[in-house]
Amino acid sequence: MTAQIAVLEHKESGARAQVLVSQGFNCFDWVAAVGDAKLPLLYAPEGFASGDHRPTSGGTPLLFPFPGRIEEGRYSFGGKDYELPAGDAFGNAIHGFVFNKPWRIVDQSESSVTAEFVGSQDAPETLDLWPSDYAIQAAYRLEADQLVLEVTCSNPGDSDLPYGLATHAYFSLPLDPGGDPEATVLHAPVDREWAMHDMIPTGDSEQNPVVDGLAAGMPLAGQQLDQPFRLAPSSSGEVVTSLKGGGVTLEQTCSDDFRCYVVYTPGHREAVCIEPYTCVPSPFGSEQRGVDTNLKILAPGESHSYTVTLHARAN
Template sequence: MTVLGNRKVGRYEAYSLRDASGWGIEVMPEFGARLNALWLRDGPLCLNVIDGLDGEEEPQKNRPYYNVLLFPFVNRLASGRYSHGQRSYRFPINEPARDNALHGFLFDAPFRIVHAKADADEVSLALSHEYAGDRVHYPFPFLIDVTYRVRRRRFTLELILRNTGPDAAPVAVGWHPYFTLGCPVDALRLKAPTAERIEVDEERLLPTGDVQADAEFAAGRQIGREHLDSCFVLSRDAPPMIRMESPEACLSVIPDESLGYLQLFTPPHRRSLAVEPMSANIDAFNNGSGLMVLPSGARFSTSVEVLLDRI
């Protein structure tokens, strides 16, 4: 087993754990515990399937939400406002052009490394963040544990939340990875299950309350020049598997059934595809779709699996 120490990405440390044959992970603990690289191997094929930050970028300015964990809300929150327990709160606005709060606040939170494992069968890294409830817009303490685990061609993200405060707390979680197979998105073939597409307004990209059945990628087809930026309600009657195919490889993303919503997004550079499993809808703190209210002392766990297959 080869354990590669660390390198600087902007002002943050990125730690790598890799097998001698190449598969493994790179994680940035002090910058939201984000997964910055994921090398998977199937036979002779070894690919980094995460579009991460390179050593020359300043993470706070360049692609700040790439590959982040989403908490305590996912996607957009209208004007940052919500109410809970007879009180009103407002998150800071970090999408000013649309007057929305975006992706919660875990994306730049410092995590501590709890455990690292590197042997012939598995590479894994467990990290933890203790949120004290010290933000006026979200006064609900939580313990957040995340584990990244690789076994050659198979990756698993495991996320556990614990409400450590005295009161029940509204919460939603998700993951915002940007996947790549080493070619432009245009060349990828995408297969996604039939789902309900959430209709949003053009100005702020917030739900209108309408949904439409969507089977656009159910049979699988090339993405081409199409721009994707849609949120879906996944059906519990169909396997929630999203497949990306290039001429040489197939990547499958399999969210746990507790992650019943999915955002697909093609960034302007079109070298990767965001496949974002989420436990709740856009603006869930206001519309209630998928929103959890976790009692004091309760925990919630979920996971996402990623598989690489060579073609």
């Protein structure tokens, strides 16, 4: 299949972005204008634009209707049992249905693009795997020093739709060419780490030195992370995570609908992922054990919208 790419330009500043529409509507390239510099702030492996790489290995994968893993691909909802295909080495299902499939563009301008994905139209083979039909519409809007992602999740079906949403952006390291990637400081306002067994949250959580480090601002040197963390309560209704390094700050702002943050440091050390999740991974089992995972449920005809804003600036 030929790759379909949407190119966005902000001609006044020279900022640009590219979105791989044919593989998950993944924004894999963003060059921001920061002062006189043009900084590439998203990581993707060489040749990612071809669509031949693993879809979650770079850019900004969009994860829906479930982000992260579901234990052994099995879950129950509404009195019915479901089983999903395995997607990792432990036999768990992973990252939903929309990150690796073509989306449909519904609107486009010089500096923005909107696309949608509806289960019954774009992946009818998944309808027996989930309690309801599902729909997601996403729009990228490019500004000089910002990339704004607006997402609406909808239930076009006849039954309740349980869902979670996440973005899985790979932020390039170092932020400023010539800087030290290991000296980059990551800040995330979290207060607990969700305990894991075979990459599945157990429902327990703990406070530990990594949590304290993220909350205060932690250099990435020596850190090897792939863990979910609980968001600390926010009085503003917004959550801001940030990376600082080499004279550049990159902020990611979203609403406190995103209650869980996964921090992932790939082994190649060329990027770090700060992933806002609306729910804890594998939420169904934890919910049955009485753990509040913030699993969302939409009644037929309902929808909910989210915004994630990336902003780059000089320190």
